[in-house]
Amino acid sequence: MTSKFEKTQGTVVSISATEASEANPAGITWLSTSCSARELSYTGGQKDDIDVTTLCSTEKEMTNGLSAPSEMTINKNWSAYDDAQDSLMAAYETDTRRAVRVIFPSGNGFAYLAEVRQNSWSAATSGVVSASFTLRIIGKPIRIFAVTIPVTGVLLDKTTLSVKLGESFTLTPTIAPASATNRAVTWTSSTPGNVMIAASGSGVGLAVGTSTITVKTTDGAKTATCVVTVTA
Template sequence: MAAQTPTKAKFVKTQGLALAVSKATTQDPTAVDLEFANLSVTIKQPQFQGGQSDEIEVTTLASEAKEYTVGLADNGTFSMSGNWKADDEAQTVLRDARDDGEPRAFKSTFKDGTGCTFLGLVTQYTWDAAPNGTVNGTFNVRITGSVKFTMPVAP
């Protein structure tokens, strides 16, 4: 019988992803004194969607074709859907953030130790329900500023 070869695919399992939002407004998503509320207990499907930078035309009379450079990075949006639970601490933070319009820090830590942090403005939340199901909620966040990715510390 042939020996089984290890997988060559690289991946990170979803189970074990820690997702959190800062309880207070902040301008520094990496501040050490921030307290976070756990989003992992209600959120089923987070989605990070990077934005697109503007194209700036730099064509001159000497150009042989149109020439471009890119503008500032637009880091896009972050949406989260899962179980709606109005009295959940993290969902209360998200609704408060929508009401006050102030940025909160968001952080995710994957099972392999990688992660990312960013500031976000909660722009919308919704809930929906259907017979023979549970109430579902969605929160939309506009990322403001840069996104910092971190790698695990080597042993």
């Protein structure tokens, strides 16, 4: 059963290899720091507290407090072989921006354009060197949703089949494209008294005669058939 909550294990954290001008640019090289990152945290920016002088005011007349930008913190183990970490260090040293992408195991996530405002590391006995990068988010985050690849067709490994009375068989569907997101199928027999078909695609000849076995995809309702003849 798929959980309705996002999982942390398997989350992919990626940094653009070079300077970026937008949060989720096309054609850019992404560097993963997932295998050294321990914790991510994001804090949305502080907005102005808006005040007015009368109940009938329709425009902002006073501002209480100062706005603050959104920030993200990446806590990780320091690694001598982490290209994403090197990109963050380069961004800090050159005052350039990087695209940052966080994708949860579900395929959903966020993309940001950010500046590295601070970095630090610490070393303690009997441990590993820890590093922390504080990123200032430029603009608003971009929501990323899991890409759904639709089913375009289905084929069966056999279109006709002859079996003996009481003989078992198995039909194998091939769903196109191979990367389709929802690959679930259902099976039906036109004459269940002659040929029984299970949810796994396995069937058995029950009585002499013919039956059309149909496989149908849950996504797109694509179908393929096989005519099964049962002989004595």
